[in-house]
Each structure stands twice: as C-alpha cells, then as structure tokens.
Amino acid sequence: MKLRVGYELVYECAQSTPMLLMLNTHSSRAPDMVVPDHVITHPWVSLRQYHDSFGNLCTRLTAPPGVLTLSARGVFEVPPHHELIGSNNYQNAVEELPDECLMFLLGSRYCETDLLSEVAWQMFGHTPLGGTRVQAICDFVHSHIRFDYNCARPTKTAWQTWQDGVGVCRDYAHLAVALCRAMNIPARYCTGYISDVGLPPPYPPMDFCAWFEAYLGNSWETFDPRNNAPRTGRILMARGRDAADVAISNTFGPTSLIRFMVVCEPDG
Incomplete structure (x- = not known):
C-alpha cells in the first residue's frame, strides 16, 4: 500500500x-x-x-x-496490515546493554526519572520483565491520561503529566518513556506520521504524532501509549531522548x- x-x-x-x-x-x-x-x-x-x-x-x-x-x-x-507492536519479551540486564543505549536510561528535559522512579517501582515492580512490563506501562499511561488538545503546552513534563492526568500524544510518550527508564528499560522518543487507515470515521484533523521505542532483546521495539493498538501506516521522522531533541x-x-x-x- x-x-x-x-x-x-x-x-x-x-x-x-x-x-x-x-x-x-x-x-x-x-x-x-x-x-x-x-x-x-x-x-x-x-x-x-x-x-x-x-x-x-x-x-x-x-x-x-x-x-x-x-x-x-x-x-x-x-x-x-496492522503493525506488530512490542513483540519481543526479553529485557536486557543493564550490564548487557550496548553503550549507545545508556543515554536512553537517563533522565532528560521532559522525562524526570528521578521524580518517577519510586512511583514506577511501586506500580510495575511486580510485573514480568521485558515487553510485558512495557505493555503494562503503556496500558497504565493510556488509561491514566485524558487526551485534550486544549491542555497541551510545550513545557509539560512527564512528572506534570502524571500529576495532571491530561495531555496530548507527546505527553503520553514522555510519561511512558520516563516510567520505562525508571524500570531500567532504555526508551527513546519518536515522532512522525500515523495514518487512520482501517479506523472508522469521523477522523480528527491530521497532526504529527508521538510514540516511543523500547530496547528489548537486542532490538528497538515500537510502543504507542496514546493509541495503544496496532496501526496501519506509521512513518518515522525523528527520534531522540524526548521532544526537545526532535x-x-x-x-x-x-x-x-x-x-x-x-x-x-x-x-x-
């Protein structure tokens, strides 16, 4: 297609x-x-x-x-057809990670791992390692945040999104990225295009979208806490530590x- x-x-x-x-x-x-x-x-x-x-x-x-x-x-x-999201279930130990992954474990401008670490371990410390844990984080973020364009602001961070419970796709991605990093899972922020192919109308005005990739089983896997479902047609424009990089x-x-x-x- x-x-x-x-x-x-x-x-x-x-x-x-x-x-x-x-x-x-x-x-x-x-x-x-x-x-x-x-x-x-x-x-x-x-x-x-x-x-x-x-x-x-x-x-x-x-x-x-x-x-x-x-x-x-x-x-x-x-x-x-629909993409396969987060199919790898192996979580690398920190000491196994390639050097280039380590920056995606650290806090960044919009992803305050230090503020969210205790929260993350309380909520997800009991979940199985790997893709199952990342999906649990996505499920939480998807249900915790109410999508509202009117509540978007360029300075909102993952910590503020967790407190507010409202935001746009970049806020979903930032919160999920920060929670993954707090659980020792490298995560990087992505932005690009996502189509509405296969979805029922009416369609909202098209916009650039945000999702993230988690490093699992020696590869980067796609996760999308905003939509939290496979999509047909996802095209990457840029990736980085968070929205400040892209x-x-x-x-x-x-x-x-x-x-x-x-x-x-x-x-x-």
Missing part, C-alpha cells in the same frame, strides 16, 4: 530569522520511499542539511522578513506559526 505524507507550515517572521527544522522522514525509511519528501520553501531560500547525533535529518535556513511557507509531499510503501522547528527570533496542515493518507 502506498501512503502519501506531507505538510504545509506557514510562518510570519518579524525580521530575518535563522531556523532549524526536523521535517524530513528518517533515513531508516529510505528503502520504502517512492517519492522523496523534499522540503520546499516559498519564497525560495537556501537550505543546508545535516544529520544530528541521533541520525535525524536536520535542515538549516534563514527565513526572510514576512511570510514563509514550508511544505513537502512524499509517498511511501507501507504494509497493508522539535519540528526551532526559530532563533520572533516568529508566529499562522498555518499548520499535515497529510497522511492512502495514495490513489
């Missing part, structure tokens, strides 16, 4: 403004790419790209004063986002 993905973001800049974007799909999806999702700007501005330490493709540009439109359209092959845009000057539109739907 082919899936068409893309976006249109319109910014208004009061002055010439440097920007750092993370708006391309991840290089791990390159084998599935039918049409590349090149970043297009209007008016035209010069772009420069590089890969960060997490392997994400980043774009640098300087927006001119006024209105700048950023857009992309790509097409990807995806399996026409912001779709960082602007270094006064800007306003005046239009935001995301597409993720069957092609043809």
Whole structure:
C-alpha cells in the first residue's frame, strides 16, 4: 500500500530569522520511499542539511522578513496490515546493554526519572520483565491520561503529566518513556506520521504524532501509549531522548506559526 505524507507550515517572521527544522522522514525509511519528501520553501531560500547525533535529518535556513511557507509531499510503501507492536519479551540486564543505549536510561528535559522512579517501582515492580512490563506501562499511561488538545503546552513534563492526568500524544510518550527508564528499560522518543487507515470515521484533523521505542532483546521495539493498538501506516521522522531533541522547528527570533496542515493518507 502506498501512503502519501506531507505538510504545509506557514510562518510570519518579524525580521530575518535563522531556523532549524526536523521535517524530513528518517533515513531508516529510505528503502520504502517512492517519492522523496523534499522540503520546499516559498519564497525560495537556501537550505543546508545535516544529520544530528541521533541520525535525524536536520535542515538549516534563514527565513526572510514576512511570510514563509514550508511544505513537502512524499509517498511511501507501507504494509497493508496492522503493525506488530512490542513483540519481543526479553529485557536486557543493564550490564548487557550496548553503550549507545545508556543515554536512553537517563533522565532528560521532559522525562524526570528521578521524580518517577519510586512511583514506577511501586506500580510495575511486580510485573514480568521485558515487553510485558512495557505493555503494562503503556496500558497504565493510556488509561491514566485524558487526551485534550486544549491542555497541551510545550513545557509539560512527564512528572506534570502524571500529576495532571491530561495531555496530548507527546505527553503520553514522555510519561511512558520516563516510567520505562525508571524500570531500567532504555526508551527513546519518536515522532512522525500515523495514518487512520482501517479506523472508522469521523477522523480528527491530521497532526504529527508521538510514540516511543523500547530496547528489548537486542532490538528497538515500537510502543504507542496514546493509541495503544496496532496501526496501519506509521512513518518515522525523528527520534531522540524526548521532544526537545526532535522539535519540528526551532526559530532563533520572533516568529508566529499562522498555518499548520499535515497529510497522511492512502495514495490513489
């Protein structure tokens, strides 16, 4: 099955403004790419790209004063059936973990493992190790948080989400990541596209989505506490310690986002 993905973001800049974007799909999806999702700007501005330490493709540009439109359209092959989520049930001991996994055991900007460690062990210390424990964490997060766009805020952390019990998909992911790390399970935050293929209408407005990956049995396994069910068509854009590492845009000057539109739907 082919899936068409893309976006249109319109910014208004009061002055010439440097920007750092993370708006391309991840290089791990390159084998599935039918049409590349090149970043297009209007008016035209010069772009420069590089890969960060997490392997994400980043774009640098300087927006001119006024209105700048950023857009992309790509097409990807995806399996026409539900994905398998969290199928590996082996949990590596900390001393067995590869060096590159250790950073995903530590606290980060939005995932305060120190504040949630006691809570995590009280709730999940009795559960079986591995994927079963991660799924128990996802089940708790899914039921504990009430989804509400009106309660979203860019500064909300995992600890605050646990206290508030309300948030959006990034808050679900942050809380689950923090709880996994507190239980000695490496977890990394992911963002990208998730389609509504196979779900009954009505469909909410499309948005970029967040989920996470847990390191189990010497591989990274996908978990999605927001939806807490397999989906058809999940395309990774970026991954990191938490949302601070994968912001779709960082602007270094006064800007306003005046239009935001995301597409993720069957092609043809």
